[in-house]
Amino acid sequence: MKVAVTLAGAVVLVVVAVVGMDLAGWPGLAPRLAAQAERGLDMDAGARLHLLWKPRLEAPRLRVSGTHGEPLADAKDVLLNWQWGDIWAWRRGAPLRLRLVQADSLSLNWQRDAAGHTAWPVQPSGAPDEPAEMPQIDHLVVRHGTAQLDDAPLLLLADARFATQADGRWTADLKGKLRGQQLALKAEAGAGLALLAPAEAGLPPVKLRAELTQRDGRIAFDGTAASLLDARSLDGQLQVRGNSLADVGRPFGITLPSTPPLELSGRLQHASGVWQLGNAKARVGRSQLAGDFSYDMRQKRPLLSGMLRGGPLRLADLGPAVGTDATPSRPGRVLPDRPLDLPSLNTMDARVAVALNQLDLNTPKLAPLAPVNTSVVLEGGVLTLEHFNAGMAGGELAGSLRLDTHPSPPQWQVHADMRGVAIEQWLKFEAKSLSAHPVTGRLRADVDVQGRGRSTAELLGSLNGPVRLQLDKGSISHLLTEATGLDLAQGLGVLLRGDKNLELNCARVDGSFKAGTLRPRSAVIDNRDSRIDIDGRISLGDETLDLRVVAKPKDFSLLTLRSPVRVQGTLADPRIALEGKALGGKAIAAIALGALAPPAALLAFVDPGEDLPPVSCDGPAPAPRADAARPAVTASAPSYPAARRGPAPRRQGQP
Numbered sequence: 001m002k003v004a005v006t007l008a009g010a011v012v013l014v015v016v017a018v019v020g021m022d023l024a025g026w027p028g029l030a031p032r033l034a035a036q037a038e039r040g041l042d043m044d045a046g047a048r049l050h051l052l053w054k055p056r057l058e059a060p061r062l063r064v065s066g067t068h069g070e071p072l073a074d075a076k077d078v079l080l081n082w083q084w085g086d087i088w089a090w091r092r093g094a095p096l097r098l099r100l101v102q103a104d105s106l107s108l109n110w111q112r113d114a115a116g117h118t119a120w121p122v123q124p125s126g127a128p129d130e131p132a133e134m135p136q137i138d139h140l141v142v143r144h145g146t147a148q149l150d151d152a153p154l155l156l157l158a159d160a161r162f163a164t165q166a167d168g169r170w171t172a173d174l175k176g177k178l179r180g181q182q183l184a185l186k187a188e189a190g191a192g193l194a195l196l197a198p199a200e201a202g203l204p205p206v207k208l209r210a211e212l213t214q215r216d217g218r219i220a221f222d223g224t225a226a227s228l229l230d231a232r233s234l235d236g237q238l239q240v241r242g243n244s245l246a247d248v249g250r251p252f253g254i255t256l257p258s259t260p261p262l263e264l265s266g267r268l269q270h271a272s273g274v275w276q277l278g279n280a281k282a283r284v285g286r287s288q289l290a291g292d293f294s295y296d297m298r299q300k301r302p303l304l305s306g307m308l309r310g311g312p313l314r315l316a317d318l319g320p321a322v323g324t325d326a327t328p329s330r331p332g333r334v335l336p337d338r339p340l341d342l343p344s345l346n347t348m349d350a351r352v353a354v355a356l357n358q359l360d361l362n363t364p365k366l367a368p369l370a371p372v373n374t375s376v377v378l379e380g381g382v383l384t385l386e387h388f389n390a391g392m393a394g395g396e397l398a399g400s401l402r403l404d405t406h407p408s409p410p411q412w413q414v415h416a417d418m419r420g421v422a423i424e425q426w427l428k429f430e431a432k433s434l435s436a437h438p439v440t441g442r443l444r445a446d447v448d449v450q451g452r453g454r455s456t457a458e459l460l461g462s463l464n465g466p467v468r469l470q471l472d473k474g475s476i477s478h479l480l481t482e483a484t485g486l487d488l489a490q491g492l493g494v495l496l497r498g499d500k501n502l503e504l505n506c507a508r509v510d511g512s513f514k515a516g517t518l519r520p521r522s523a524v525i526d527n528r529d530s531r532i533d534i535d536g537r538i539s540l541g542d543e544t545l546d547l548r549v550v551a552k553p554k555d556f557s558l559l560t561l562r563s564p565v566r567v568q569g570t571l572a573d574p575r576i577a578l579e580g581k582a583l584g585g586k587a588i589a590a591i592a593l594g595a596l597a598p599p600a601a602l603l604a605f606v607d608p609g610e611d612l613p614p615v616s617c618d619g620p621a622p623a624p625r626a627d628a629a630r631p632a633v634t635a636s637a638p639s640y641p642a643a644r645r646g647p648a649p650r651r652q653g654q655p
Contacts, residue, residue, distance in 0.1 A: 025049055030057060040065035040072070056081045056100075066119030070109070077104035097136040108147040116153055138203060140170070140193075155179040172228075178251040184213045193228055205233045214251070217242030221268065231270045238268035238277065245284065246341075254295065254304075254348070258341070260285035260317050273298040281310075285317035287360075293352075301380075304350040312358035312368065328457065333543055334572045335457035342405045342454060350378035359390065367393050367426045381405040395420030395442065409452045412459055418445040423471065434477045435499045441474020441507070449513055461516040461541035470508040470617055475501035476527060502527040506617040509534075516541035526615035529553065536567075543571040 025048025047059035057080040064073040081100035090096045112118045140162075147160040158176020165171060170193050174185040190206035205224035212219040223236010241263050242248045248264075249256035266280030275295040282289045293306030328337050354376060359369040369390040377384045385401040399416035421444070424437035431438065446468045453459030479499040504527050511520035516539060523534035536547035547567040569575035 023050075025058065026051070030059065040067070040069075054081065055084060068119065070119060072109050072119060073107065075103040075106045078102070095136050098138070100139045100141070101137050102139075102141040103145075104143050106142045106145040108145070110147060111150045112152055112154075114152040140164075149174075149176070181247070181251040182215055183251060186211045187228070189225070189228065193225065203227065203232075205235065208234075208236070212251075214242065214247065217247060219248065223268070234268065234270035236268060238264075238266055240264040254302075257318070260319075277306075285314060287311075287313045287317045289313065299349075302348045304348060304378075305352065307353045307355065309355045311356040311370075311372075312360045313356050313372075314360040314362055316360075316362040332570060332572050333457065335460055335540065335543060337455045337457035339454045340456075342403075342410055345378060345383055345403075345405050346381040348378070349380070350376060352376045365428050367428065369397065392418065392421050393426035394422040397421070399447075407452070409454050409458065411450065411452050413450045414447065416445070416447040418443060420444070423474070434479055435501050437501070438477035438480055439471075439474065440476075440501065441471040441504065443469065443471055445469045451516070457540075463513040463516050463540065466510075466512045467518065468508075468510050471504065472617075474504040474507055476504055476507070476525065478502050478529065502529055505614040508617050513540075524615055528614070531615060545569055545571065545574055 027048070028045065030047040030049040031043050031045055042063040042065065043059040044061045047057065047062070050056050050058075057078070059078045060076065062073070062075045062078045063071065066072050079100065079102040080098055081102075082098050086097040086099070110118075141164045143163060145160075145162045147162070149156055149158045149160060151157075156176065156178050158174050158178070160172060160174040162170070162172040168190070170187075170189040172185070172187045174187075175183075177183065187208065187210040189208045193206050193208065203226045205226045208221070208223060208225045208228070210221045218239075218241045220239045221234075221236050223234065225231055225235070226233035240248055241261075243261050245256040245259040245262055248262075262282060262284040264280060264282040267276075267278045269276045269278070273296065275297070277293045277295075280291050280293065282291075288310050289308060290310040291306055291308040293304065296303045296305070328335060330337060352375070354372065354374045356372040357370060359372045361368060369392055372388075372390040374388040375386040377386055382405070383401075383403040385399075388397075388399045388401070390397045395418065397416065397418050399414070401415075402413040404411045420442050422440075423443045424440040426443070427439070429438075446466070449463045449465030449467070451459045451462040451464065453462055477499055478501065504525065506524060506526045508522065508524065509520050510522040511518055518538045518540070520535060525532040525534075531552045533550045533552070534547060536545075538545055538547070545567055549565040549567065551565075564578075566577050567574060568577070
């Protein structure tokens with residue numbers, strides 16, 4: 001019995017002693033443990049360690065050194081709070097978690113190399129060479145704090161100042177570079193905002209306001225969050241202003257197209273690696289856009305998905321993305337030759353539906369497309385425009401585009417199918433003395449081409465594939481017809497009584513691109529007055545023209561030069577001239593007749609016309625004339641496939 005009492009008393013004394021020592025903070029224990037741990041920890045002799053109930057460390061001063069002795073942290077009047085379960089999890093490989101870090105002053109030096117290694121002594125024993133994750137701090141309370149950040153995985157190089165105000169608000173001011181972009185960050189949060197917090201922490205969101213300024217841009221957020229650095233449970237209003245959408249996305253590793261200056265607003269949310277921007281409204285240049293988007297960073301290749309809607313979208317506002325906003329570097333050229341930013345297409349995937357009420361082609365001479373629907377898919381470096389469908393001057397344009405960035409140079413494929421387009425509504429031009437609509441009719445076209453290139457000029461200069469155009473139920477200006485045939489007498493008569501359109505029997509072009517050069521196999525315009533044949537070539541590689549236009553009048557004329565017209569030169573400087581051989585023959589005949597009797601010289605310019613049958617675009621091709629100076633291009637009819645109509649143009653908002 002006495003033994004039991006003695007043992008019980010001893011136990012009580014031990015418990016009392018342990019409790020007493022814990023209440024006293026185990027004087028001298030914390031500094032000795034830090035020195036023996038050989039983990040770069042150093043604290044003053046006045047440090048106190050409490051291991052029971054609420055584990056914590058209180059130290060007048062605490063210093064942390066790196067693996068090579070470099071200073072990493074220096075804090076005064078420190079209080080650290082943790083749970084033993086957090087330490088157990090850390091020993092098994094989880095990131096170190098501290099429930100509270102409180103200090104009167106704190107100076108930090110945070111560095112990580114590209115492999116994620118850090119000099120901070122936070123790796124559990126037995127795994128000193130493994131990359132360390134950043135410690136998770138649920139609550140950071142620092143009256144005066146500074147930090148130097150050099151984080152290679154985040155591509156962050158910055159200096160920061162932060163503090164907890166007397167009313168509990170948390171403020172931070174950061175200046176530096178993120179992914180090579182100069183920026184400054186100002187943030188303000190409610191008391192208790194964590195720097196990092198795991199999902200299981202269940203920390204409640206607190207109010208957060210942040211403003212990130214770039215060289216010529218600004219990103220502002222006003223909402224709530226449960227942690228700052230990993231933006232857990234982020235939810236609030238976002239406002240963005242910048243010189244380009246690409247500049248806005250670059251600091252965050254998001255691949256976005258180059259654009260004119262923009263303003264954007266919407267509701268931004270983030271949870272578990274998925275960012276969402278809802279009810280977004282944007283003005284890009286003079287374009288008005290809206291949409292809802294999601295950016296999933298959990299996958300190996302981030303995925304952007306969502307819906308882009310609104311309008312009008314001006315083609316000029318897409319110019320920076322496709323290189324059309326820059327003057328060609330080669331003198332005398334008109335095709336854009338600035339290289340496109342194709343490597344960036346390999347950094348992410350995308351699936352975005354597009355439903356616009358209007359696509360403005362940025363010229364008053366072409367009517368806009370309305371509405372426009374398509375799907376943009378980017379997968380593994382292959383960009384496709386699927387199910388493209390647009391209303392076009394009473395008709396429709398359907399097609400697809402595919403860009404494969406893996407070959408060198410990248411490979412492009414384009415298919416376009418146009419049906420029922422009223423050309424007088426789509427093409428808008430005015431010319432004195434001509435009728436109000438010099439050309440009318442319903443245009444249909446098929447383009448199925450492919451090419452290779454890193455710029456618009458390089459792509460167009462390598463095109464291969466067929467091109468077919470046909471104008472149904474059309475008409476053409478009478479005066480324009482006579483001018484093409486150089487019929488001076490009849491042209492003067494039409495000019496005096498007023499121009500009217502002549503009904504077309506047939507108007508079509510059937511040709512193909514080969515290595516960037518378009519050569520028509522058949523190009524004809526036929527009405528009751530004349531038949532016009534066109535042959536030659538248009539080279540997009542060197543941007544040169546060499547076309548021959550031959551008009552064959554069907555009626556009598558007192559005064560006509562009846563000479564083929566040559567269109568030559570370049571796209572930037574086309575030149576029109578009369579073919580010398582035919583015109584020279586008329587001149588010689590006029591001189592000979594004038595020698596007999598001067599008035600007879602005019603007989604050389606009298607044309608009785610030709611007895612040519614009407615050309616039908618649906619009928620057999622007319623035979624070429626044997627006496628032509630060179631083979632005239634005839635209407636050897638293209639075999640039009642059946643109309644490949646896509647779905648009818650959809651209304652705005654439909655996917």
